[in-house]
Amino acid sequence: MRLITVSEHEATRVLTLDRPEARNAIDVPAREALRDELRRAVDDPAVRAVVLTGAGGTFCAGGDVRSMEGAAPDTVRARLAPLHDVVRLIAAGGTPVVAAVEGTAAGLGVSLAAVCDHVVTAEDARFVAAFGRIGLVPDGGLLWTLPRRVGSGAARDMLLFGAPVPASRAYEIGLADSLAPPGGALDAALERAAGAAALAPLAVAAAKRVLAGDDGLERLLEAECAEQAALFATADFAEGRAAFAGRRTPRFEGR
Incomplete structure (x- = not known):
């Protein structure tokens, strides 16, 4: 199944989250596919910039709630591992990454946008970071990136x-x-990426390493693993998943 579509625009590689039937929600295979494509881009000297966007007029609806189940801590950590690799590759991988946001960036979609070096959003897009509605802590490094932004x-x-x-x-x-007209986020992001691609790549990579160089991100990702692993085992998370699937308001009890 195609999960990430790859296209080339001169020295910029476009990675498109391509699950429009799920509004580009990120399940574990999609996380792994995105990690692998980002790694290929960062390791390719011909790629001077990356644009991350979503298919079907939506950036990313977040984690795929339907694929989540209460799990043992080690299983939750395994689920987070490819996502954390994505965060590291974007934050400190050496290649500038520009997000092109159309429609909605929700939950993990906000995390993916916020860790990028530049975020272009369509004027009619919106961002929703309501992790508490399903009983989970923000992940994807959002507790590190969002306050910094x-x-x-x-x-x-x-x-x-x-x-x-x-x-x-x-x-x-x-x-x-930056803002773009509805439907114009990708074009604006490509223009922005071209500016980054024209700079000396070693200098840009060095700047990214220094910007992400303190260990605050690593401490945050480890704490995120511990908190999320505990929350996966709660009744509130089970209720959040059931409410999401049933399209109803959850009834949380704090247990």
């Missing part, structure tokens, strides 16, 4: 209250770096 207050507002953030607000607070 938008500040502690705006990050807490998004993560603890879960309200949708329209593109105009995302641009205002720094979650998005």
Whole structure:
């Protein structure tokens, strides 16, 4: 099954999340496919920039809730491992990555966008980081990237209250770096990526390593594993999954 579509635009490689029937939700095979394609891009000297986008007018609806089940801590860690590799490859892999956001970036979709070096969003897009609606902690490094992008207050507002953030607000607070007309995010992202691709690649790679060089990200990813592994075993997560599948409001009991 095709999960990631790859295309070339001069020195820029476009990686497209390609599960439109699931609004590009990221299950474990999709995480692994994205990790592998990012690694190929970072290791290819002909690729000077990467654009990450989604098929079908949606960036990414988040993790695939239907593929999640309560699991042992080691299983949850295994589930997070390819996702954490994706975060490391984008944050410190040496190749500039530009996100092109159309439609919705929800949950893990926000995490993928926020870790990118530049986020282009369509003016009618929105960002939703309501992990608490299914009983999980934000993952994909979002507790590290989001406060660095938008500040502690705006990050807490998004993560603890879960309200949708329209593109105009995302641009205002720094979650998005530039706006594009509806349907125009990819073209704008390619233009931005071309600017990065024209710079000296070794210098750009060195700057990315230094920017991601403190060990705060590694500590965060380890803490994320511990918290998520514990939450997968809770009744609230089981209720969150059931409510999601039944398209109803969850009834959480704090256990």
